[in-house]
Amino acid sequence: MTHGARILVVDDEPHILRSLRTTLAAHGYDVQTAASGEEALDIAEGRLPDLVVLDLVLPGISGLQVCESLRRRSTLPILVLSARGDERDKVAALDLGADDYLTKPFGVNELLARVRAALRRAAGARGLSATVESGDLRIDFDRRQVTRAGEELRLTPTEFDLLKTLAGHAGRVLTHGYLLRTVWGPEYEQESQLLRVFVGQLRRKIELDPSRPRYIVTEPGVGYRFRLDD
């Protein structure tokens, strides 16, 4: 259902709003626009869109607040836009439930790719699958089994939990804080060295070339993403 999906674009910059509307409409989406957080929430009040593209810097109520408010009501995918260097804001938005982010200035191709991926994930999320496959890697959640090209890989329990968390949200950026909370527990939230070490170990086991990771992708300053092969 990617085509014809309703997309709400929220940005206070009229030129950006206009070009995003034109582009997205040209690709068959049904586009609504809002120039402020208040307007965006009003529109969402009426009928929830299928996806929201949200600039974090807005006059009045902030993008983060809009993100939080939308997330309380729905699981719809939220794609946030932020300036370069605002990693803190990106992490905050992701922790508040945003699905993905784009750094301004961005090309339209990149936006379209993210929109398609987010809509596909939202559609797929309805049925939880017991296995995830990407390339020749296959992860079986129930049997806690990981195979690459049919050959079983031996992971420690922590490594498996980390991989399961990443692959369970395949395609989504997971922040360092989220991964540490989920895999190790809330008291480990600040222990980024733990995460670095285990991601390194996991990559050496599952990646063909650990120095050029294919499955576990680093999102600089933000977190990690499990990449599904298209």
Place this chain on the structure above:
Amino acid sequence: MSRPVIHTRWIGFAGSAGAVVLASLLAEAMRQNIGILNVSLIYLTVVVLVATVWGLWPALSASLLGVVALDLLFIPPYGTLAVHNPRDWLTLLFFLVIAALTGRLAAGLRTRAEESRRRERATAVLYDLSTALIAGDGLSVILPDLVRRAAVTFGLDACHIALPAEDGRLRVVAGVGPWDDAEGRAAQAVVQQVFQDGRPAAVHEPHLRGRDWQAGVVPLVRRPHRSPWVALYLPLVVASQSVGVMRVARSRGTDAFEPEEQRLLTTFAHQAALAIDKAHLAERARRAATLEETDRLKTALLSSVSHDLRSPLAAIKTGVTALLDPAADLRPQERGELLGSIDQETDRLSLLVANLLDLSRIQGGALNPRKEWVDLAEIVASVVDRLSQRLVDCSIEVDLANDLPLILCDFVRIDQVLSNMIENAAHYAPPHTPITVSARAQADGVLVSVRDRGPGIPPEERDRVFEPFYRGAATERTHSGSGLGLAICRGIVEAHGGWIRVDAVAGPGASISFFLPAPREIGVSARPQIGVAP
């Protein structure tokens, strides 16, 4: 300087008594050979000596004791204080008057001599002090020195100087001896009060109130029962503006500070105030110089960058107006070319703006790296992955040691450093020659190097390449870069406590390396498996 504690006065009285006894023994021994006149001269000599050594009051007491001894031993009837002969009365009276007068004169001379000695000493101490202050060392050298000198000169058990911190609270910046609560009331509170009022305060026995510092002006803090401490708090004032507070204290003795000492201590305090004021002025001058330097850089930035900013804007404008022109009949291929160049120029412009913002952050000291534990191999992988797609003409080789420690750094910023270095290398290197990224663990950190096979960097340019807007002769002709990349690298690496340099290499090409320190406690052995169960 003599310590005006009470026991020295008792020594004076005891000494005077002893001297009179000795004189009596001497006179008694010579009793047969000398007359009463000579005996009284012996006692007079004693009074003068006592006056010279111990001052007025012991001398007066020696005079009285002398009269008593004269009466008991040499005026009949012997052994009693009774005097029958009126002539003897006169002798005793004259002796007392003469003894008292001589004693006073001698004591006066002694006091004057002592005062001039003390003044001389004080002048010497102050001279030393001002010489030390003029030497122009920082406050961190001057104040401890001053505190130490004050403690030695005045026989203090504690001496401290407190200066206001940014939150307005006074903090001890130099001191010897115990600081707080010797007086039962937190010294901090008194210091704060004295700083605000700009008036000195004393802490000592209430009965000494009369001998206070400029009696009536001093807010007296009552010394708690049985506390052995006396203390004086002096505001450090320059041009009726408090710049700090000096606290001096003694734990032994029961006396307060003598007025003479208080005067001298005030002079000390004044010197300290001047030194602090001078340091503040120097700091302000330094800031002004920094501002001037920033200003100069901004001017350089403006002139150098205006061209770099304008040319992509001009290209974009031309391209867009050509596309908008209804009369132009463009073929699809031409439209594509125009749009492609607009896209490229936009990227160039946004990179330049980003670099300029970073540079101004670095120069304003506002870079604030967001440090976290990072696996350097991950940064290298991320950069190489991204740049391999963009720099199709280069082959990037990676050579990482296996024992790299985790380092505490800003992932995004170090990613930027490495990207800039590789892109810089790619500008110089001939197409299809390898660029090598290597990383090695060192005793206290990590060394990362980027090596190319280009023309190399001449030794005289090795430092200059890190200056903003500097472009090597080899790049002048190409349009690439704004001359900011390596300057930003240096700013970022230095903000992490590391360094960056051009290596001297054998063979063709250039190699640039940066070093990041690894905190010893955790960082050094990150590779081994950390056995933490979920």
